[in-house]
Amino acid sequence: MSESEDPYENLTITTGAVVEPNTSRVNKTGSWRQFKPVINVDACIACGQCDTYCPDQAAKPVEGEDYYGFDLDYCKGCGICEEVCPTDAIDMIREEK
Amino acid sequence: MSSDLQDQDFTDELEHDEELWNPGHRACAGCGPALAMKYITEAAGENTIISQPTGCMEVVSTPYPESSWGTSYIHNIFENGASVASGIEAAYKAFDRRDPDHLDVQDSDDLNIIAVGGDGATADIGIRALSGMMERGHDVLYIMYDNEAYMNTGVQRSSQTPFGASTTTSPAGDESIGNDTNKKDMTSIAADHGVEYVATASISNPHDFKQKVEKALEIDGPKFLHVYSPCPVGWSYESSKTVELAELAVETGLFPVFEMEDGEITSVNKISDRKPVREWLEKQGRFKHLFDGEEPSEEAIEELQTWIDERAEDLGLDA
Amino acid sequence: MAKAEQNPSEEQKVMKGTSAVARGVMAANPDVVSAYPITPQTGVVEKLSDLVADGELDSEFIKVDSEFNAASTCIGASAAGARAFSATSSQGLKLMSEPLFTAAGMRLPIVMAVANRSLSAPLSIWADHTDAFAERDGGMMQFHAEDVQEAIDHVLMGFRVAEQVNLPVLSNFDGFILTHVQEPADIPTEEEVSEFLPPRDPEYTLDPSDPKTMGAFARPEHWTEARYEIQRAMEESKDVWAKTVEEFKEIFGRDYTEYNGMLDTYHGDADYRLVALGSMCGTIRKVIDEYRAEGVDVGLIRPRVHRPFPTEELREALGDAEAVGVLTKEMSPGYESALAGEIKGTLYHAENQPPIKSFVVGMAGRDITASDIGAMIEETMEASAPMAFDEQESWPQLREELLADGGD
Ligand SMILES: Cc1ncc(C[n+]2csc(CCOP(=O)(O)OP(=O)(O)O)c2C)c(N)n1
Ligand code: SF4
Ligand code: SF4
Ligand SMILES: [Mg+2]
Numbered sequence: 001m002s003e004s005e006d007p008y009e010n011l012t013i014t015t016g017a018v019v020e021p022n023t024s025r026v027n028k029t030g031s032w033r034q035f036k037p038v039i040n041v042d043a044c045i046a047c048g049q050c051d052t053y054c055p056d057q058a059a060k061p062v063e064g065e066d067y068y069g070f071d072l073d074y075c076k077g078c079g080i081c082e083e084v085c086p087t088d089a090i091d092m093i094r095e096e097k
Numbered sequence: 098m099s100s101d102l103q104d105q106d107f108t109d110e111l112e113h114d115e116e117l118w119n120p121g122h123r124a125c126a127g128c129g130p131a132l133a134m135k136y137i138t139e140a141a142g143e144n145t146i147i148s149q150p151t152g153c154m155e156v157v158s159t160p161y162p163e164s165s166w167g168t169s170y171i172h173n174i175f176e177n178g179a180s181v182a183s184g185i186e187a188a189y190k191a192f193d194r195r196d197p198d199h200l201d202v203q204d205s206d207d208l209n210i211i212a213v214g215g216d217g218a219t220a221d222i223g224i225r226a227l228s229g230m231m232e233r234g235h236d237v238l239y240i241m242y243d244n245e246a247y248m249n250t251g252v253q254r255s256s257q258t259p260f261g262a263s264t265t266t267s268p269a270g271d272e273s274i275g276n277d278t279n280k281k282d283m284t285s286i287a288a289d290h291g292v293e294y295v296a297t298a299s300i301s302n303p304h305d306f307k308q309k310v311e312k313a314l315e316i317d318g319p320k321f322l323h324v325y326s327p328c329p330v331g332w333s334y335e336s337s338k339t340v341e342l343a344e345l346a347v348e349t350g351l352f353p354v355f356e357m358e359d360g361e362i363t364s365v366n367k368i369s370d371r372k373p374v375r376e377w378l379e380k381q382g383r384f385k386h387l388f389d390g391e392e393p394s395e396e397a398i399e400e401l402q403t404w405i406d407e408r409a410e411d412l413g414l415d416a
Numbered sequence: 417m418a419k420a421e422q423n424p425s426e427e428q429k430v431m432k433g434t435s436a437v438a439r440g441v442m443a444a445n446p447d448v449v450s451a452y453p454i455t456p457q458t459g460v461v462e463k464l465s466d467l468v469a470d471g472e473l474d475s476e477f478i479k480v481d482s483e484f485n486a487a488s489t490c491i492g493a494s495a496a497g498a499r500a501f502s503a504t505s506s507q508g509l510k511l512m513s514e515p516l517f518t519a520a521g522m523r524l525p526i527v528m529a530v531a532n533r534s535l536s537a538p539l540s541i542w543a544d545h546t547d548a549f550a551e552r553d554g555g556m557m558q559f560h561a562e563d564v565q566e567a568i569d570h571v572l573m574g575f576r577v578a579e580q581v582n583l584p585v586l587s588n589f590d591g592f593i594l595t596h597v598q599e600p601a602d603i604p605t606e607e608e609v610s611e612f613l614p615p616r617d618p619e620y621t622l623d624p625s626d627p628k629t630m631g632a633f634a635r636p637e638h639w640t641e642a643r644y645e646i647q648r649a650m651e652e653s654k655d656v657w658a659k660t661v662e663e664f665k666e667i668f669g670r671d672y673t674e675y676n677g678m679l680d681t682y683h684g685d686a687d688y689r690l691v692a693l694g695s696m697c698g699t700i701r702k703v704i705d706e707y708r709a710e711g712v713d714v715g716l717i718r719p720r721v722h723r724p725f726p727t728e729e730l731r732e733a734l735g736d737a738e739a740v741g742v743l744t745k746e747m748s749p750g751y752e753s754a755l756a757g758e759i760k761g762t763l764y765h766a767e768n769q770p771p772i773k774s775f776v777v778g779m780a781g782r783d784i785t786a787s788d789i790g791a792m793i794e795e796t797m798e799a800s801a802p803m804a805f806d807e808q809e810s811w812p813q814l815r816e817e818l819l820a821d822g823g824d
Contacts, residue, residue: 008637008638011638013638013641013642013645014620015523015582015619015620015645016521016522016523016524016582016620016630017521017522017632017634017638017642018619018620018628018629018630018632019628019629019630019632020628020629021627021628021629
């Protein structure tokens with residue numbers, strides 16, 4: 001790995017290598033994804049099943065709307081949300097990058 | 098596919114609650130144990146200290162200097178999650194009594210101390226630590242997340258690997274039908290230690306699992322939960338099927354969901370029309386060899402089915 | 417040396433070594449004590465249990481299932497912010513080895529008394545230093561006591577230094593020879609100790625009011641630095657230790673300040689200098705007196721601290737000797753004893769390199785007699801470089817007639 005790729009270039013090691021909480025958010029796992037979930041906003045009944053079963057906290061209510069959307073920073077494209085959606089409102093599509 | 102769907106992106110418009118199991122963790126796509134971690138933190142809340150032995154969930158959540166945890170969290174080694182938690186609990190007992198102003202710690206009344214280990218860390222290498230924690234009566238909730246093998250090191254067999262599963266140390270072959278033992282019963286072991294509350298749950302029913310976590314945390318003393326958590330990588334199935342496979346394990350009776358209080362079974366999630374285990378087996382690559390039509394394979398499936406039927410009978414599982 | 421007088425003074429009490437150490441631990445008032453019985457340490461856990469049962473000691477005492485979980489529970493307690501103590505010997509220390517290395521890496525100042533005993537096989541309960549040396553590279557500070565008084569004081573000073581530099585401590589004292597001896601010793605009171613040892617004030621705890629993640633794994637980009645910090649803390653601990661022994665002297669009157677608290681000497685400027693750890697130095701001193709009376713200029717250098725290694729101090733203390741004899745109760749099969757190798761390493765780039773002979777003696781409780789020591793003094797006096805490898809170290813107490821083929 002080249003120096004410039006290291007996001008922690010200026011890091012100082014804490015005593016005992018203790019870590020601050022909630023810090024994995026810097027790691028954008030969305031780059032892992034091959035398929036991306038898309039929502040049919042008309043079919044979504046905002047039941048929240050996708051949110052309940054997403055291992056990556058990536059299916060969330062869209063602010064001010066009555067449907068859910070996906071956090072593409074973190075969604076790994078596992079497809080669980082598509083499987084658990086009771087109204088088939090979610091499709092996994094191959095992502096063109 | 099139409100390009101407006103390709104462009105669909107709500108990332109910046111989403112409502113996030115405060116999460117104690119944060120994204121950015123490196124669990125594989127569709128990881129069942131990652132769901133268990135999410136539910137545990139949701140049920141326990143922020144006033145929690147988690148002790149976690151080595152294994153997938155530790156490795157994916159804490160590469161220095163990142164952590165996916167919003168609660169206090171400690172990992173030490175593979176076989177001592179329960180005793181690290183015991184030590185934390187003892188420290189708080191001492192703090193409660195001695196009131197050390199300089200430390201600025203809370204009293205332990207509303208504090209949750211939870212150890213969360215994999216099946217290997219719990220039922221195999223860490224069973225001494227767990228036994229000691231339960232027998233001494235520490236006020237700790239121990240949760241075993243069961244993905245039925247040592248996944249972190251590449252899918253080796255554990256004492257929770259089901260009969261017939263091919264793993265890297267119980268490979269199927271001309272002379273082998275895969276793993277040749279049934280799952281070790283950790284609930285009985287916990288109950289026989291005098292643990293007041295022992296229960297099983299599945300990630301396919303988060304409501305039930307979270308209720309059990311909450312119920313356990315109300316009780317003083319040791320508690321034990323066994324949560325079923327499929328692993329797409331180790332079981333060899335498509336990542337989208339995690340919840341479905343967890344649910345099928347329940348519906349076939351391979352993984353019965355029940356509670357024990359003071360050593361007695363007090364509730365069982367009854368199953369009507371229990372499905373044959375085949376329906377669960379055939380969906381996973383680790384059992385592929387059992388469907389070659391040969392006699393030993395048929396016998397192996399029969400043997401697993403018999404084990405399930407006997408346990409179902411004991412538990413009164415069938416509705 | 418700060419040896420207790422043989423006739424106990426007003427403040428001194430005569431009690432078994434393990435009880436005396438337990439009473440010293442009590443004065444440090446740990447929050448959590450977690451230990452498991454093993455000969456010859458058992459007296460320490462038993463006494464601590466008694467003190468808790470009688471309400472004299474207000475610690476949480478965890479009746480653990482094994483040494484492995486004694487160390488592990490101490491790690492949990494220490495991470496939570498508690499002052500934690502344990503004690504063990506031999507097989508028990510081996511069983512703790514894995515968690516102890518992590519306590520160093522996680523920078524948890526757990527203090528342990530180690531009643532030294534040989535390692536199996538063959539099984540033996542008797543004293544030597546193979547247990548302590550097997551943990552040498554874990555990042556734990558290590559002290560060796562010559563008498564019961566030092567065993568008590570090293571634990572107290574151990575807490576003080578451990579909590580400043582965030583490293584665990586193994587405070588060694590020889591099994592049976594010190595654990596089971598009845599010796600007069602000053603047992604410091606909790607009031608005296610509280611002046612010397614402030615409550616532990618850790619940088620991080622696990623309290624959810626300020627959540628942290630401890631025990632993260634490090635990738636190759638960070639591991640070296642994280643572990644190198646132990647090396648730096650060991651370096652830093654030398655200064656802290658030097659100050660600690662000074663303060664200890666002021667409060668308790670016992671003087672461990674020679675060579676910054678690292679070495680204790682007896683005729684340390686003699687022509688011929690023996691080096692040894694722990695309780696065997698009592699006998700060595702007597703033999704030195706006899707030889708000196710005969711006109712032989714021989715003295716003793718006793719490292720009080722083994723980790724951090726007293727490099728500078730040993731260079732100064734040994735550099736101008738005519739010859740050095742290292743008497744050690746440990747071995748490193750396939751090479752020579754670790755202590756001899758370390759001392760040679762220390763002197764290699766020093767100005768002078770006196771010839772060094774080493775002697776593996778006193779293994780698994782074999783008695784070291786005055787005449788054994790005399791013979792080793794005489795062999796040391798003959799030492800001259802260069803030496804073949806098999807001349808460097810000898811086993812003077814070896815009973816060759818017991819070896820298969822008579823040792824051929
Ligand atoms: C003493 C020791 N032995 C072996 C290992 C290697 N090891 C690390 S995690 C692991 C398997 C973990 O299995 P499990 O507890 O089931 O958790 P999973 O990874 O499946 O989530 C093994 C064998 C170790 N770290 N320490
Ligand atoms: S595809 Fe998987 S990771 Fe992405 S939102 Fe759906 S459940 Fe979450
Ligand atoms: S190997 Fe399995 S358990 Fe481990 S992170 Fe991946 S999906 Fe989860
Ligand atoms: Mg596992």
